[in-house]
Amino acid sequence: MDNDIEEVLYDQASIQQAAQRLGKQITEDYAGERPLFLSVLKGAYLWTADLIREVDLYAELEFIKISSYHGGVASTDEITLVTDIRSDVQNRDVIILEDIVDTGQSLLFMKDLLAKRGARSIKVATLLDKKEGRKVEVTADYIGFDVRNQFVVGYGLDYKDFYRNLPYVGILKKEVYTK
Numbered sequence: 093m094d095n096d097i098e099e100v101l102y103d104q105a106s107i108q109q110a111a112q113r114l115g116k117q118i119t120e121d122y123a124g125e126r127p128l129f130l131s132v133l134k135g136a137y138l139w140t141a142d143l144i145r146e147v148d149l150y151a152e153l154e155f156i157k158i159s160s161y162h163g164g165v166a167s168t169d170e171i172t173l174v175t176d177i178r179s180d181v182q183n184r185d186v187i188i189l190e191d192i193v194d195t196g197q198s199l200l201f202m203k204d205l206l207a208k209r210g211a212r213s214i215k216v217a218t219l220l221d222k223k224e225g226r227k228v229e230v231t232a233d234y235i236g237f238d239v240r241n242q243f244v245v246g247y248g249l250d251y252k253d254f255y256r257n258l259p260y261v262g263i264l265k266k267e268v269y270t271k
């Protein structure tokens with residue numbers, strides 16, 4: 093697998109540091125509250141595990157599964173809700189946990205959904221933010237790292253469902269997806 097990687101961007105230690113930094117910030121910002129963390133599967137599973145352990149609050153954790161990529165390297169405009177949550181978000185302070193925000197369409201989809209369901213507040217903590225990729229106006233509140241407009245894999249992020257288990261985030265060699 094390592095041979096398919098052009099360049100390692102963030103190793104486990106730097107991701108852990110980002111989790112500590114943001115976990116501390118969230119702990120301060122939500123002092124006395126009981127936020128609901130909403131992790132977006134599958135990409136955010138490792139980031140969720142790291143970040144949530146740095147949060148010193150009574151926190152609830154739920155998982156939602158949406159699909160936007162359909163296996164390729166470019167986002168599609170159609171977002172589908174694959175697995176919904178069961179808990180009620182009415183009047184809850186929700187923190188969406190994402191692996192990466194690219195076009196912003198998935199995030200907007202989720203924010204709209206949560207707003208419709210009556211969430212009290214909605215914030216976003218993402219491992220990576222690819223701001224150059226935005227097609228819709230949406231911002232993340234807690235950002236691990238800003239990345240350039242290139243296709244990255246590892247640490248939860250996939251290409252055709254592989255590479256999620258790489259212990260770092262790296263740039264996938266173009267030849268892997270152009271051949």
Ligand code: 5GP
Nearest residue numbers: 135167193194195196197198243244249250
């Ligand atoms: P958006 O809706 O913001 O375009 O895309 C969100 C989802 O697309 C992310 O949660 C992620 O699953 C996928 N995605 C966007 N950019 C990348 C990337 O560079 N690498 C990988 N592996 N997935 C990405």
Ligand code: MG
Nearest residue numbers: 132135191192
């Ligand atoms: Mg995602």
Ligand code: MG
Nearest residue numbers: 135161250251
């Ligand atoms: Mg994917």
